[in-house]
Amino acid sequence: MTIDGDRPSAVPERYQRAGDRKRAADPVWSRPRGGRRPKLSREAIVAAAITIADAEGLDAVSIRRVASELGVRAMSLYTHIDAKEDLLDLMYDEVAAEVLIEGELPGDWREAFRWIAAREREAGLRHPWVFQLAGRSPRVGPNGLLHAEQSFAAASRLTDDPRAMRAIVTAIDHYLLGYTLRAQHNREREAAGLGGIEEQPYVRSLLAEGRFPHLEPVLDAGIPAQEDFEQGLTWILDGIEREYGQSR
Template sequence: MAGTSRSGDVWTRPRGGRRPKLTREAIVETAIKIADAERLDAVSIRRIASELGVRAMSLYTHIDAKEDLLDLMYDEVAQEVLIKGELPDDWREAMLQIARREREVGVKHPWMFELARRAPRVGPNGLRHAEQSLAAAARLTDDLESMLAIVTTIDHYMLGYTLREQNAHDVGENGLQRAQASLLEQEYVRKLLETGEFPHLKPLFEAGVHGRENFEQGLNWLLDGIEHEYGGK
């Protein structure tokens, strides 16, 4: 039955179909718009077909299965992460540009991280992004293991920060501040803080400090440590 197999790579398969408005590009673009507006769970073959005004089965002329569509969506967005033109000669500036772009795209398409957990197959744009990241690290060291470690470490920081940023956005403006205030309204929390067991946490709560994070500051701290480790070029 159409749509039940995933043979070969979706990027190298022939593109079928005769309808001018029903192309692989249109299908992927529509799926991304749905995911951006309503999250990944809203993406389905039937929903995309409805948006495009075609029968659901006609989409299988262009894709074999929904998993193929998810791979194509991920790789299409990976293209947005790519730095256009030549990377800066300075490794630090190159890494800053890449990390900033990753975060911008992640905020724009929050479903990307959900897809990443499903381990999508890497497409051509994903490979290009990995190549750019390694090229930036190669400006600091030519050791392959170190290059990969640098890229992975920065990716982990970017991912962790962006996920926290998305969570804060989900709870609304000043959501973290409200959550902290809610804790202080709980009698058992107030009593625990008064025991003296939390000499650092208590003044933090009392001062109303609630995660005033700065992506650039944290990223530069991380790059400082990496640069100190390898000594620069």
């Protein structure tokens, strides 16, 4: 994702360099906040950016666009953030807050992961652009750390081996990522009025040649893609339990 050119040219170069040095030295959460006005705060900036990204995608988010939505000058945002990269980090961490489980996690490790996975899936479908941010290795904020803490707390109910805990959390995260991306893709295809691959003339011509004897009956049956999130998660958890269930 290209972010060059988002900082208005009116910002003096010395301030641009200062902002770059700040970001290199410490993350946005550890820096003092700018002054508050009724329409402008760090929270308002992040909320406006998320609203834009939800409606139009991440590429629509820019300092100038966010400022326009808030009815302020773009320069005003730089009292709260130093660069667009800060804004993206804050957006990512705000979505992480939606994943957090309030109160205590269930005592059963499987149930704990089901709670966490359900929140992750819902947040990912509400904000599909978050996967683009994950790909750019955003700086981890306080909510992201709390989410990781809850995930490893769930894993600790099954094993106290740090390597095993990481393997468990990673396996579940990978399932969640794959499922959510596919679900989002299917939503976009449906919105565009596109059918499945079995409806494409080129695919049908190849199937008619008998070159795909195992794929053809599946496509001919008209079976939709796996939509049962809970069933897939159960398979993952069953495998994890077989691997680590006897470690305690």
